Amino acid sequence: MFQGLKFESTNLPESEQELRRDVREFLKEALPPDHIPNSNFGVSESPEFSRKLGRKGWIGMTWPKVYGGQDRSFLERYIVTEELLAAGAPVGAHWIADRQTGPQLLRFGTERQCREYLPGIVKGECYFSIGMSEPDTGSDLASIRTRATKTAGGWIVNGTKTWTSGAHNNHFMITLVRTSPQSENRHAGMSQLIVDLRDPNVHISAITDLSGHHGFNQVMFDDLFISDNQVIGEPGNGWEQVMSELGYERSGPERFLSSFRVFVEFVRSVGPDPDRREAELIGRLASHLITLRQMSISVAGMLESGKxxxxEAALVKDLGTNFEKELPEMIRLVIPEKASKQFFATLQQCILEAPSFTLRGGTREILRGVIARGLGLR
Ligand SMILES: Cc1cc2nc3c(=O)[nH]c(=O)nc-3n(C[C@H](O)[C@H](O)[C@H](O)COP(=O)(O)OP(=O)(O)OC[C@H]3O[C@@H](n4cnc5c(N)ncnc54)[C@H](O)[C@@H]3O)c2cc1C
Known part of the structure; x- marks a missing residue:
């Protein structure tokens, strides 16, 4: 039965203008002098920048004060992340911990885990990776083979994760493992463990992407011991936990702004007197951007009100990542006559990164399956 989509109208809070001004002022001071702006959250990182952001209270800003958070709203966080991405700030070090790990620990973690990890994340000093994908297992996560076997006081883990962003720099990884053999219910028997990436029984090897950047890794566990204290939630509840995590991952401004700096450099190169093709392209890209942003803010508003x-989040990700992937291709066909060096450098970098935009966090085909199911069409 067709169930329909609902994008509720949402206004950003009254504090918006002041907060935006504060972030812009902060960025003038805090960006490293040699920083090349890049709105792709996955490639640009600076622990020093993350610590400065932490001191402003802009990491974990929606979390309770007792763990170092600011108890602010999702919509205020939206404003901060949007400004950081639009400026191409180096947010990569703390990004996953702020967006995903914190909310996950607050929802499913123990009090001890929250006290141990959240204050460090908030300060911009403690970084996490996501350990879901495995060789031969990306979209179909239920077929993971990394296994944890019960032993006295904990678990022994063996297996391999792949495409693990930031594992070579980060401190910990929330890792999805099988704690019971696969049964008829493919989603049963999985658990999430907090793995210390500096443990000698964890072996990390680099994977270099198309642009020559080392962001990914293969991570192997060789009889790795994990204590019972490092299990998130109930053993066996991993599938449900992972699914709730993907909701946070899918609808933020990072799902349509990754190529934003190319647009900025294009508009700068075109200058105040665009020709017809340039004007048409600017109008087209701007109208898509504004619509996606409205949809994304609507999802943030619904999350804020507990829905x-x-x-809707899957739809924002599908449309948004298509947009950010196509943007450099569309601009490539309309190179401005007076294109700057910075324009070419930004465009070139983005063309090499763009193929990943529609893969990470769930591919287009998987998202369209989610949307079709949600609409009762499947
Ligand atoms: C930049 C980047 C960063 C990443 N970071 C991480 C990370 O930190 N941690 C992590 O765990 N993973 C990470 N990933 C991995 C990412 O989640 C997977 O690449 C993604 O889920 C797809 O899995 P796969 O690569 O195994 O492709 P596959 O699942 O093998 O899919 C191959 C193709 O088949 C299609 N397909 C698969 N199943 C179906 C289906 N049922 N119906 C229709 N089509 C289907 C897919 O859409 C895709 O086009 C990252 C990926 C990228 C690109």
Whole structure:
């Protein structure tokens, strides 16, 4: 049965203008002098920048004060992340810990885990990776083979994760493992463990991407011991936990702004007197951007009011990542006559990164499956 989509109208809070001004002022001071702006959250990182951001209270800003957070709203966080991405700030070090790990620990973790990890994340000093994908297992996560076997006081883990962003720099990884053999219910028997990436029984090897950047890794566990204290939530509840995590991952401004700096450099190169093709392209890209932003803000508003707009979030990610992937291709066909060096450098970098935009966090085909199911079409 067709169930329909609901994008509720959402206004950003009254504090918006002041907060935006504060972030812009902060960025003038805090960006490293040699920083090349890049709105792709996955490639640009600076622990020093993350610590400065932490001191401003802009990491974990929605979390309770007792763990170092600011108890602010999701919509205020939205404003801060949007400004950081639009400026191409180096947010990569703390990004996953702020967006995903913190909310996950607050929802499913123990009090001890929250006290141990959240204050360090908030300060911009403690970074996490996501350990879901495995060789031969990306979209179909239920078929993971990394296994944890019960032993006295904990678990022994063996297996391999792949495409693990930042594992060579980060401190910990929330890792999805099988704690019971696969049964008829493919989603049963999985658990999430906090793995210390500096443990000698964890072996990390680099994977270099198309642009020559080392962001990914293969991570191997060789009889790695994990204590019972490092299990998140109930053993066996991993699938449900991972699914709730993907909701946070899918609808933020990082899902349509990754190529934003190319647009900025294009508009700068075109200058105040665009020709017809340039004007048409600017109008087209700007109107898509504004619509996506409105949809994304709507999802943030629904999350704020305690709803779970998973289908709407999947739609934002599908449309948004298509947009950010196509943007450099569309601009490539209309190179401005007076294009700057910075324009070419930004465009070149983005063309090499863009193929990943529609893969990470769930591919287009998987998202369209989620949307079709949510609409009752499947
Ligand atoms: C930049 C980047 C960063 C990443 N970072 C991380 C990370 O930190 N941690 C992590 O765990 N993973 C990470 N990933 C991995 C990412 O989540 C997977 O690449 C993604 O889920 C797809 O899995 P796969 O690569 O195994 O492709 P596959 O699942 O093998 O898919 C191959 C193709 O088949 C299609 N397909 C698969 N199943 C279906 C289906 N049922 N119906 C229709 N089509 C289907 C897919 O859409 C895709 O086009 C990252 C990926 C990228 C690109």
């Amino acid at each position: 779970t707009p998973n289908v």
